[in-house]
Amino acid sequence: MHGGKRMGAGQPTIFSIAERAGVSIASVSRVLNGVGARRDTVERVERAAAELGYVPNAVARSLKGGRTRQLTFAMPDIGNPVYVAMVRAIQAVTKAAGYRLLLHSTDAVVEDELAVLRSLGDRTSDGLIICPIRITDAHVEALRTAAGPVVVIGSLPDGVPVDSVRADSVAGAALAVRHLHETGRRRIAFVNGPSDTVPGGNRDAGYRAALDDCGLVYDPDLVVHTDFGIESGAEATDRLLAARPDAVFCANDQLALGAARALHARGLRIPEDVAVAGMDDSVLAQAGWPPLTSVDLGSTERGRRAADLLLRRLDTPEAATPSSTTAPPRLVVRASTGPAATDS
Amino acid sequence: MHGGKRMGAGQPTIFSIAERAGVSIASVSRVLNGVGARRDTVERVERAAAELGYVPNAVARSLKGGRTRQLTFAMPDIGNPVYVAMVRAIQAVTKAAGYRLLLHSTDAVVEDELAVLRSLGDRTSDGLIICPIRITDAHVEALRTAAGPVVVIGSLPDGVPVDSVRADSVAGAALAVRHLHETGRRRIAFVNGPSDTVPGGNRDAGYRAALDDCGLVYDPDLVVHTDFGIESGAEATDRLLAARPDAVFCANDQLALGAARALHARGLRIPEDVAVAGMDDSVLAQAGWPPLTSVDLGSTERGRRAADLLLRRLDTPEAATPSSTTAPPRLVVRASTGPAATDS
DNA sequence: CCGCTTTCTGTAAACGTTTCCCGGAACTGG
DNA sequence: CCAGTTCCGGGAAACGTTTACAGAAAGCGG
DSSP: OOOOOOOOOOOOOOOHHHHHHHHHHHHHHHHTTTOOHHHHHHHHHHHHHHHHTTOOOOOHHHHHHOOOOOOEEEOOOOSHHHHHHHHHHHHHHHHHHTEEEEEEEEOOHHHHHHHHHHGGTTSSSSSSEOOOOOOOHHHHHHHOOOOSEEEEEEOOOOOOEEEEEEEEEHHHHHHHHHHHHHHHSSSEEEOOOOSSSSSHHHHHHHHHHHHHTTTTOOOOGGGGEESSSSHHHHHHHHHGGGGOEEEESSSSHEEEEEEHHHHHTOOOOOOTTTTTEEOOOGGGGSSSSOOOOEEEOOOHHHHHHHHHHHHHHHSSSEEEEOOOOEEOOOOOOOOOGGGOOOOO | OOOSSSSSSSSOOOHHHHHTTTTTTHHHHHTTTTHHHOHHHHHHHHHHHHHHHHHOOOHHHHHHHSSSSSSEEEETTSSSHHHHHEEEEEHHHHHTTEEEEEEEETOOOHHHHHHHGGGGGTTTEEEEEEOOOOOOEEEEEETOOOOSSSEESSOOOOOOEEEEEOOOOHHHHHHHHHHHTTTTTOOEEEOOOTTTHHHHHHHHHHHHHHHTTOOOOOGGGGGGEEOOOOHHHHHHHHHHGOOOOSSEEESSSHHHHHHHHHHHHHTOOOHHHHEEESOOGGGGGGGGSOOOOOEEEOOHHHHHHHHHHHHHHHHHTTTTTEEEEEOEEEEOOGGGGOOOSOOO
C-alpha cells in the first residue's frame, strides 16, 4: 500500500515503478542512478522499469539538478556550409561530454541574436556558443549580463568578459590577394559581404593591405559589397566585369561559386581569362569546376575550440580569465587560380 | 515578512520578486501571466521584475505545465541542402505557432534515430518530425510506442499509426529519365544512393520503369550505388564513363554536382557530350555550371505539411486517423540537359 | 450600518526528480 | 545471545512554476 500521489494513466514515473516493485521512490531513484542497493531491490526495480518502458523525465531532472545537459549553438545561417562544419565540430565535442546540442539559426538578425542571449536565463540550456556577424552595443551589454556561460565565435571589442575564438580574416584575405598577385593578376576584383559586419570589415582591410603590399592601387570600381549567397555572387561578378578584372576574390565560397557561374555564362575561362578565389574552404570549394582556391579560416578548428572553452567554463564557472584565441588562416590552392592565358 | 523559502543569490525567481514587491508568489505569477490584478499590484510586480532582470525558468514551467513548447526535427544530414530547406519550412510554421525548434542530425544511423524516437519520452520536446532513410522493424516498433506525437517525412509501411508526408520519388525519377530520353539520350547512366534505403529503392524502381516506357533495356554497367555526397558522385561517374553513357542521372543534386565535376575533369562537355540531371532541386542545382536540370521532390512543401500535421496532432492528440499525403514531383529543366552535340 | 456580491490576494498542493537524514535490518564478533 | 557496525530503505524536502481554493477587502444597495 505504498505512497499516495497521483496514479493516472500517463507516462510511467518513479512512482509507478515504486508501486510495482514494492519499494519507495527513493530506492527507485537510487537504483536507476546506480547508487548501491541490495541485489534483490535492484532486480525488482529494473524489471519494473523495463516492463513499464520507463524513461526518466528530463525536465524534472533538470529542475532538481539545476542543469539541463544541453548546450546551444546559434549561427547566422544554417544553409552556409561553414556553419555546418562548425556544427559538426562542436557536436563531436559536446556529444562526447554527454551534452545534447541545440541548434539555432538567427539569420544574422540582431534581435534574434539578443533573444538567444537572453534566453540563457530561461535555463533551457547550460551554455551557449554564438556566432554573431555584427557586434552592437546591445550585444556587448547582453554578453556582459548573460545568465550563463557564453563563448563567442568571432571578434569582440576589448574588455568584454567573455571567451572568444576568432578567425584572422584580415590575414586570410591578404593571403588570397597576394597569391593572385603572384600568379600575375593585376586587376583583382573583390566581391565582399555586407560592409557593416565584422568579417566584412576585416576582409576589406586585408584586401587593401595586400594591394598595398603588392604595389597595386585600390580601385573602387573593382569592389562590390553584397550579401552572402550564390546568386549575389553571380550578380555582383556580372556587374564587375565592366571593369575588366583578371581575378575575382570573393569573401566566401558561396560568392565564389556564383562568380564562377557568371564567368562561365559569359564564356570566360577560369583561370585562363579570370582567376577566382573564395574563402572558408568549405565543401563548396570542390563542388564546381574548376575546384576553387580558397582560404581556410579554420571553421572546424574554431568550432572545436569554442566547444572546449565552453565545457571548461562549465566546469569552473568563474575561474580563468576570459581567453581569446585566433585560428590561423591557410591558403588552399586549387585550379581556379592556375596560370593565366599567355596571350592577350 | 513574506515567505520562507530559500533566498540565495542566484537567478531571480518569483520569490525574489514577491519579496521585493511585497506580495505573494501567486500574485507575481498572475501578473506575469496577464491575469487580472489590482493596478497597484501590477505596477509593483512589474517594476520588481524589471529591476531584477527576471527571466522565467522554462524548466519549472514545463514541469508544471506538462509541455515544453519545443519541437524536434531529426534529419539524416545537416549538410544536405534538401534538409536545410525542410528546416526552413518547418521553422517558419512552428515559430509562428510559438514553438521553438530543436534540430538533430542523425547521420542516418539507425541507432541514433531510435534514440531520438525514444527520447520523446524524456519530455524534452512536445513532438517530433523525423526523416528516416531506412525503415527497420525497430523503427516501426518505436513509432508505434512513441511517447508523443510524431510525423514522419518519408514512406512508411502500411498500418503504422503515424502521420506521414511522402515524396513520390518513383514518379520523380521516371520524370527525369523520360526527359533525358526525349532529348535523344539512349545510354542513361544512374548514380543512385545506397540501395538499402527507401529513397534508393524507389528511385531505382522509377528508373527501371521509365527505361521500360522508353523501350530501353536496363544495363547493370550503367548503374552505380554509392552514398550521397559530392565526392561519391564524382568517383561513381568516373567509373561509369567506361560504359560510355550519354547522360548521367543522379539521385540527388550533390551527386550530380560531383558527376559534373568528373565530366569536366575528363574534358567532356555538358550537355553536348553527356547530359546531367539531379534530384531535389536544391540550391546546389544552380551552384555549378551549367545549371542542373533537377526534379523537385517538394522538400519545402513536405516540411511545411509535416509541421502542420504535427501542430494539428498536438491540438487533438487522438482525433483524426493518421494521414499520409504525397507531394507531387516536378521536373525543372535547365542547361545541363540541353541538346546533345549533333555530330558523332 | 449591515449583508450581499464582486474583486483581489495568499496558502498550499502539484508537476517528477534527487538527496539528506534517520530508523531499522542485517551482519559481525565476543 | 547481545552489543556494536554497517548497510539499506523510507520519509520528506527541495528545485521554480501554475493554479484551485478559500479568505479578506472593497464596493454596493437597502
